[in-house]
Amino acid sequence: MPQDSAICTHGLTKQFDRHLAVHEVDLNVAPGEIYGLIGPNGAGKTTLIRMLAQAEAPTRGEIYINGQQVIPGQRNLAIKQQLGYLPDNFPLYEDLTVWDYLDYFARLYQLSTFRRRQRIQTVLELTNLTAKRTSAIPSLSRGMQQRLSLARTIIHEPIVLLLDEPVSGLDPIARVQFRDLMRVLQAAGMTILIASHILSDLAELCTTIGIMELGYLVESAPLSELYRRPCHQQIFLTTLGDPGALLAELRQYPGVQTWEVLSGQRLRIHFSGNQEDCAQLLRSLVAARIPLTEFHPAPPDLEGIFLNLDHQQVS
Numbered sequence: 001m002p003q004d005s006a007i008c009t010h011g012l013t014k015q016f017d018r019h020l021a022v023h024e025v026d027l028n029v030a031p032g033e034i035y036g037l038i039g040p041n042g043a044g045k046t047t048l049i050r051m052l053a054q055a056e057a058p059t060r061g062e063i064y065i066n067g068q069q070v071i072p073g074q075r076n077l078a079i080k081q082q083l084g085y086l087p088d089n090f091p092l093y094e095d096l097t098v099w100d101y102l103d104y105f106a107r108l109y110q111l112s113t114f115r116r117r118q119r120i121q122t123v124l125e126l127t128n129l130t131a132k133r134t135s136a137i138p139s140l141s142r143g144m145q146q147r148l149s150l151a152r153t154i155i156h157e158p159i160v161l162l163l164d165e166p167v168s169g170l171d172p173i174a175r176v177q178f179r180d181l182m183r184v185l186q187a188a189g190m191t192i193l194i195a196s197h198i199l200s201d202l203a204e205l206c207t208t209i210g211i212m213e214l215g216y217l218v219e220s221a222p223l224s225e226l227y228r229r230p231c232h233q234q235i236f237l238t239t240l241g242d243p244g245a246l247l248a249e250l251r252q253y254p255g256v257q258t259w260e261v262l263s264g265q266r267l268r269i270h271f272s273g274n275q276e277d278c279a280q281l282l283r284s285l286v287a288a289r290i291p292l293t294e295f296h297p298a299p300p301d302l303e304g305i306f307l308n309l310d311h312q313q314v315s
């Protein structure tokens with residue numbers, strides 16, 4: 001239901017000439033969620049986000065933000081006020097200082113002088129840039145510039161954030177800082193939609209993942225549900241007894257696809273199944289009186305799950 005969702009679309013479609021960039025997308029993002037949108041180049045992520053941000057007019061379909069419908073052809077100012085949009089590669093104005101840059105955007109949102117000052121201080125603190133408030137933008141590191149872009153995105157106190165590739169080009173430390181900031185914003189009550197190619201970042205951050213391919217939203221599921229789905233994983237096993245007996249048992253088990261002897265009594269197997277199947281394998285080996293001293297499934301990562309869903313690799 002649109003009323004219960006922070007972001008909701010029905011049949012959202014964008015056609016450029018004869019090319020369908022986004023096709024009949026029904027998206028639902030619950031309030032307070034961090035929703036990760038992944039998909040290969042050209043899948044339609046940017047076009048979808050641009051339509052949500054009202055930077056691109058849909059060919060057809062409906063968009064609701066916090067239950068309010070975006071009316072085509074109108075300015076929808078009340079909805080825009082609730083949205084913070086960070087486009088891919090948005091330019092920073094190089095001749096400004098950090099403070100002046102934020103002040104410029106606060107004025108665009110018509111904040112009063114008092115409110116502007118208050119908000120700039122708040123977003124500088126949130127993005128850990130207070131010490132840089134008088135610095136010229138070109139003197140900032142790439143990670144700081146990205147934080148400044150985020151500060152601009154939230155200057156008007158939006159409640160829904162739309163972030164397109166916000167961590168591209170950032171080093172690992174800056175990515176950790178970005179994730180921390182996202183959690184602070186989520187705790188402050190924001191709903192956040194992030195498009196990214198970096199699956200590991202999304203895996204640590206997002207509660208729900210949407211997968212786009214060729215303009216279609218082909219998956220949209222809580223991360224916990226994706227992790228429960230059958231997937232390829234590795235399991236490390238060590239036996240005290242004859243490895244031949246362990247191998248004989250493993251060969252009979254349908255989920256065991258390949259195996260490799262790592263040292264005399266230690267094996268690594270590739271196993272296809274969910275956590276329940278894994279537990280069943282362990283029960284079978286114990287029932288067959290194999291003296292195991294190690295049974296260690298390496299947890300599947302998001303990339304493994306993604307590939308297992310027969311989608312293309314995205315990073």
Ligand SMILES: Nc1ncnc2c1ncn2[C@@H]1O[C@H](COP(=O)(O)OP(=O)(O)OP(=O)(O)O)[C@@H](O)[C@H]1O
Nearest residue numbers: 016019020021039040041042043044045046047048
């Ligand atoms: N203004 C436009 N005119 C014509 N075609 C466009 C336009 N914008 C996007 N497209 C096409 O729509 C499709 C989806 O592009 P989009 O940028 O939304 O994908 P994406 O998933 O964000 O890709 P990437 O991960 O590379 O940023 C692509 O085939 C692209 O070429």
